[in-house]
Amino acid sequence: MRIAIIQLGYAEGADESVDARAQRVADLVRSAGAGHDLVLLPELWSAGGFASSEWEERSQDLSVLDQGELPPALVPVAEATREIGAVVHTGSVVERTAGPGEEGRHLWNTSVVLDPQGRPCATYRKIHRFGFGGGEPKLMEAGGEIVVTDLPAPADGLRVGLSTCYDLRFPELYRLQLDRGAQVFVIPSAWPMARVEHWRLLLRARAVEDQCFVVACNTAGTHAGVEMGGHSAVVDPGGTVLAEAGAGEETLSVEIEDDAVARTREGFPVLADRRL
Numbered sequence: 093m094r095i096a097i098i099q100l101g102y103a104e105g106a107d108e109s110v111d112a113r114a115q116r117v118a119d120l121v122r123s124a125g126a127g128h129d130l131v132l133l134p135e136l137w138s139a140g141g142f143a144s145s146e147w148e149e150r151s152q153d154l155s156v157l158d159q160g161e162l163p164p165a166l167v168p169v170a171e172a173t174r175e176i177g178a179v180v181h182t183g184s185v186v187e188r189t190a191g192p193g194e195e196g197r198h199l200w201n202t203s204v205v206l207d208p209q210g211r212p213c214a215t216y217r218k219i220h221r222f223g224f225g226g227g228e229p230k231l232m233e234a235g236g237e238i239v240v241t242d243l244p245a246p247a248d249g250l251r252v253g254l255s256t257c258y259d260l261r262f263p264e265l266y267r268l269q270l271d272r273g274a275q276v277f278v279i280p281s282a283w284p285m286a287r288v289e290h291w292r293l294l295l296r297a298r299a300v301e302d303q304c305f306v307v308a309c310n311t312a313g314t315h316a317g318v319e320m321g322g323h324s325a326v327v328d329p330g331g332t333v334l335a336e337a338g339a340g341e342e343t344l345s346v347e348i349e350d351d352a353v354a355r356t357r358e359g360f361p362v363l364a365d366r367r368l
């Protein structure tokens with residue numbers, strides 16, 4: 093499977109509307125995503141990863157998915173998706189619901205994956221909210237559903253577990269995904285530079301402990317005064333980093349071998365020694 097990771101750079105205050113950013117991202121999907129089976133975008137690129145004061149205004153109504161439509165931030169990306177014929181994981185948007193969730197909020201951090209026709213084929217609501225009482229836990233509901241899915245062709249062949257950014261710190265989520273058959277962990281993120289070494293370590297740790305591919309797309313630039321870490325990466329099931337970005341806007345193009353998961357698990361069958 094050929095994978096493109098689009099490590100988008102942007103800065104709040106640079107006067108880039110949701111529409112303008114969506115057009116720019118769609119152009120990147122066209123130019124950098126063509127010739128790939130799976131394209132990955134980062135977390136909350138349309139709303140701004142750390143720009144929580146703008147989340148409400150930049151939020152998207154995903155109930156339109158049920159009517160076969162897409163919210164404004166994803167329409168240009170879906171057009172690009174159809175043109176290149178890949179599966180596109182659109183990172184995540186701030187989802188707005190009409191009614192409140194369990195904690196009385198109506199915003200969520202939600203990923204949408206598009207099939208090559210530009211139609212949604214999977215969604216995931218971020219389970220672990222980042223902010224220690226501010227940011228996400230203050231403004232958003234927590235997702236409650238583990239998502240492991242078989243993506244459509246041309247990104248088929250490996251089972252994919254969906255998670256987002258801060259989820260990476262919670263290994264039990266990935267064990268639960270493993271138990272549902274995950275072979276690839278796909279992780280859109282907006283992870284700061286201040287803790288980029290945690291990011292690099294945890295990406296490899298999740299790959300090694302669960303013998304899965306890790307495919308992770310971070311942002312670049314400065315969001316609401318927070319410098320983003322970049323260093324998007326693809327790690328193989330043995331923990332080898334197949335590709336890693338630098339700190340700025342950049343695209344990675346990586347080929348992964350479907351049978352590497354089975355080979356790694358057969359060659360070093362540590363998962364068979366789990367004691368539950």
Ligand SMILES: O=C(O)CCC(=O)C(=O)O
Nearest residue numbers: 222257258282283284287
């Ligand atoms: O865990 C971290 O250090 C960063 C997490 C984060 O930025 C996020 O989940 O948005």
